[in-house]
Each structure stands twice: as structure tokens, then as C-alpha cells.
Amino acid sequence: MEERIEIITIGKEILIGRTQDTNSHWLCRRIIALGGFVKRVIIVDDEIKEIVEALNIAFKDKSRVIITTGGLGPTSDDKTLEAVAKFASCKLTINQEALEFVKSRYKYFYEKGYVSYPEITPEREKMAILPEGSKLLSNPVGAAPGVALKHKGCWIFSIPGVPKEMKAIFENSIINMLKDIIGKKFFLEKTIKSGIEDESKLAPLLKILAKEFPAIYIKSHPLHFAHKVDIELSFSSSGDEKEEVKRRIDNSINRFKELIEGKHQNHDGGR
Template sequence: MSREGFFTIISIGNALMTGRTLNSNSQWLCKRITDLGGSVRRIVCIGDHLQTIVETLREEMDRAPSAIVTTGGLGPTFDDMTLEAVARTLGVELQLHPDAERMVRRRYQMIFEGKEFQMTAERLKMATIPKGARPLENPVGTAPGVLIETKATAIICLPGVPDEMKAIFEGSVEPFIKGYIGDLRFAELNLEVFDIMESTLAPVIREAVSKIPQVYVKSHPLG
């Protein structure tokens, strides 16, 4: 991961493309990454289609961001294919990871409350991750997150279920990002101005921006 702190989010899921699901995950991630001093430059949303995910990962890796954060496609069903796509993109095998298997097993032990259960193919799938990847503990769901460091870009795969995505990000991803970016902060100041139209304010802002180019000034019309 480079120290520049430039991030790409890839949101994966057919439900995003039909409008069934609102992509609140990417807004939450943008806020958190911005607060950590990082900068999200691109968000790409695509459906559950293996070849599309592989192509998108390749294209976004070519831009060499510090990290790519994916959401969605880590679950047990046939159309959860994010990890297979990551493995293909990096040219590595998928393999059952002992720590990941332990994490998944522990969650099902809690769900079944001590009763017997099978580690079915679908459950083992969630512990089968690209070679060289590290599983990230999911404290509120079954599918672990996954972190893979490549030369330029770290690939961080999180579940699409918001509570699980947030818990893994806060528990495992934030410390990782802070370790690279260091102790940066995002500062923002809001000025409320009344009874003026955006088009009237525009030349004033343009002049301010030309005088202080380091500061980003943006008007948000409310009425």
C-alpha cells in the first residue's frame, strides 16, 4: 500500500444495479476514509458477474490506488464470487485458510448454540480465500473479510451486509490504513449564507479559490 492514501471502492451486487438496494455502504466508507485522511477517487458498482468483476479489478488496479475496498460477494451462495475474481485477477489459487475456517466454524457454533452442524461446501467456501490473503475477523456475521497486499495496492474485501462491513472495517481495516497513512485529519468548515442564489455567489467563490488554491470551496444550494 502506498502512502498517498488514494482509494477506490468497488461495490458488487445485482441488487445495487436494479435499485433494490441503496448503496449506503460506499457513503459510509467514503466518510470513514476521508476522516482518516485518505481520499476516495472512484466508486465503481457492478453486478454479480465473474468476468465483469475480474475486468473491473484489473482496470482499477492499473490506476494503482493505495487500496481497493470491495463490498459484497463474500457469502455462501453461487453468486458470491468476489474472492474467486480476486484470485483470478492476481493469478493465485483459492485455498481453505485455517484461520478463516476457525472463524467461520466459531460463528456457526454460536448460531447453533452447541448443537451439531455440518461445515458444508457453502460454509467452507467463506473460508476459502486467495493464496497470500489474510482473513479479517467478522464479529457480527459468518463471512470473514479478506486483506491481500500487492506491490502497489492493498485489496480489502468486505461483506455487503452493512453491519458486518462496518464491524470488520472498524476492527481490522482502520488500524491497517492508519498504519500507512499516519495521523492525518480531514478538516471542514461550513458557512451558511442566506438570501443569495448560487449563480450570484459563484463569482465570489471563484475569486476566493483563485487566491487560496489549497482550500476546496463548494457551494451547496438548499433552496
Template sequence: MQSSVFGIGKELVSAQIKDNNAYYIASKLNEIGVENKFIVFLDDDLDDIAQTLNYFMNKTPLIITTGGLGPTFDDLTLQAVALATGEELILNQKCLSEIEFFYEKLYNEGKIADKNLNVNRQKMAYVPKNAILLKNSVGAACGVYLRKNDCHIFCLPGVPNEMQTMFEDKVEPTLKSIIEPIFTQSQTIECSINDESLLAFISSETTQKTHVYAKTLPTSFSSHTMYVRFTAKAPTKEEAKYKLAEAITFFKDRLSRF
């Protein structure tokens, strides 16, 4: 299965903060056998988010978003998902209860001054009609899992520890039940040629013949060596490791004849 990861928020595209969420998710997906194809950061603009979700729903059968689930006016992810999927956005009573319980607990612990379910708190309970809620064990906003035609969409919070907990507790088990995993194994080797344009002959041949992706990692020409990263994919980790070893042997053999 292939995926797209979205990070939603003006702070990401304007370089006010450096994202780590998408990188975390892409690396987790890789571990469980999902091949990530796109990472997209967007501003808090309803139409842009909805249209871009729609575009990538036609590219990959799995989309994971982070950010835009909170109580402020610029948190628009679930509205955008509703627009992109043609789902109605409805007040989800279960979600509302979760939110109510969350603020009541904080109030009772003396952490906030007001426990009333104001409109901003209520806003977080509006979710696409057929969405499955993903409980947030750290923060207020529930996550959402929605299946639309052949596309699986997960919407997670942007606060890193809320997102990571939800990914591990909710997303990972669900994904493991729906995917046919493709495992990736990588290894980087140093080789005695420093020229990418020469190595390209061998890396291209290796990729074609072994179906293991050989990627040269260009640095400067002041070194006399260069690194090449091999990435193998297979339905099991063992097969991927085996293919990887075979490809490196093939590559080294070609290199020695060069």
C-alpha cells in the first residue's frame, strides 16, 4: 500500500517551525510495510486543503494528516475532509462527551479555570458523518478514521505527543489489519569512485537487474569515494534482506570490473 502524509498549518509552510510529524509518520509507515509517496504541507486554507486532499486521494489509497483538529478558527482539517469526501460534517455526540470529560477532568485537577463546553470546544466534535473516532489519550481533539471508496484517511492532531500516541495506539493496529505489507531494507556502502555520472551506469544496471534501488549520494568531488544507498522491498523482512545482499554483491562485482 502507498501513502501520502499531510502536515496542515501556516507555521509549516512559512518556515516558522520545522516539521517533525510527517517525518515520524513516514518512518513509522516504512517500518510496518507501507510505502510513502508524498509529503505535503499546507496553509490553513479550507479550499486548498480540501482540493489537495482530493488530488492525493486519487494518487494513494492511504492519507494521514496531522494538525488542524483543535478549537481555534484556523483548525479546518475535518471540514476540509468532509468537503473532499462529500461527507456531511455532523456533531458527534460521542466525541462531544469525550471533549466534555477531558475539560472536566482538567478543571477538577485545577489546571483550567472554566469547564463549560464553549463553542470552540464544541467545534472539535464536528466530524465527517461516517468517521470512526480515534480517542486522544493526551489532548482534547479526537482523531478520525474515514474510509471513502478505496481511500483510507486518518486525521491526527498536530501536537507531537498527541499525534505519536494516537499513531501507535490507534493507527498502527488498524493499518496492520488492512495492508499487505511491503518491507523495506536499506544499506549504504562506500565505494571507490567519487563520480556520480560514472557510478550511474552501475547503479542503473543494478536497479534494473535486481529491482533493488541503488541511489548515489552526491557529495563534493574533494573526496575520492562516494556513498551509495541500496533499498530493497519485499513482502517479508527476510526476503528484503536477501534481495539487498544480492544487489550489493551484483553492484560490487560490476564496480570491480569498471
């Protein structure tokens, strides 16, 4: 059974078009490569009510993992952890490990000349206030730690929205936890040229394939209408055994080629 994963991207700057959400795209690619299943990606404002509502929806839909990005910084509009605590009905407290982490990071930044002073202000201390019972995820790039909290069987991973920080925390801390949750799975994707220039001609063939190969995700990639366009098709699947996944995809591609040949033969024969 595929473990359902949802991604909640948090930030008004994304909703108003100032910043592009590249984090979700990157996370989806990494999670799929691990054999995970991303059911939904949602973008919400920096408002506690909006974040809590998104968490509730994901939880009610039986998500095993929820990943939030953004809203972990020192400013007043960084409200993600407050929302997570409210969702999980737990207190926000100063986490001593997180506080030492924040102190060490600002000491390092000061010594490097990145900041003008190393002292911990209330704004910097804010990044060490975590939901009770949560686990710190070390941030090797920035000052705000990531946070992991397990709530009624659902893991919530909250990571910064800065792409370099998000990627570093995911690769260093979250990926191994995800592997334990998802289990050992293999993901494979193959892309071929369809030999067809019009997606509407592909549609009935893809419908047949979807019925015959329910474990294969097949997606057409049209770019534009033009002469001599050859639409690409991607075939992807995941499973416990690498060879089985490969065999499944190869069979679906071979079946597509059979359908194409039959379609062309029928078309030519009708002339």
C-alpha cells in the first residue's frame, strides 16, 4: 500500500506571485524517487487558521506524512510551528537543544562576518520555541532548525522555505525517516516518443492502457500544435521489486506500440 504524503507550502509571497514555489517541485521529485506517493500539494497564507485547516484536511485524508515548507523564521509572520502546535493540541515551549543550536549558528555567522552580533534576541530565540514532544532537525545552512512531530500516527515535518536550507534538511535528516515510513521501494520512469502529433488521438489509447495497466502512471507531454510534433509519453511506476517494476513498464510500453501499429494499420486500411 502506498503511504500518502502531502506537502503544504506556506507563504503570502508565493500567493501574490513574488516568489515561485520551486520547493514543492523538488520535494515531489525526491519523494517519488523514494517510492513515495504525493497525493496533494497546497499553498496557504501565513495565517494560523489557514495552516491549521490545511493540516486538518491532510490528516483527515489519512496522510501518513505531511511536509510543510516556510514560516520557521524569526519574524512575526512566521507562524508555522504555532499552527502545528494548535493542530496537534500541544504546547509551544523553548526547546533547549534547539536553543543551543540557534546560539551556535549565530556564533558561527558572527565569526564569519555574516551578522553584526552573536547575541540571542527574542526574535532569534523564537526559532527555538517548538511544539512539545517534537524533534529538532539540524539545519546545516541557516539558523532555523527543522522540526519533526508525530501526531496520532502521522509524521509532520516542518522545514524552512529557503530552498538551500529545505534541501539540506531533507537530505540530511528527513530522507532516512521517510525510507523507514515508506519502506524499501523502487521508482522507475521511462519516456518515449509516441509518434503522434495530436493529443486527442492519444487519448483513447491511453484509456486502454490505464485499464490494462492500473499500476502504471502514463502521462502525455504536449508542448504545442505544429507540424512534425512528436508527443512524448512518460511511463512510471513504483514497487517493492526493481525487476518487477521494470517488467511492468516495459510491458506497458510494448502494449502501447502494439496499439499504435494497430491504429495505423486500421487507418491505412481504411484509405
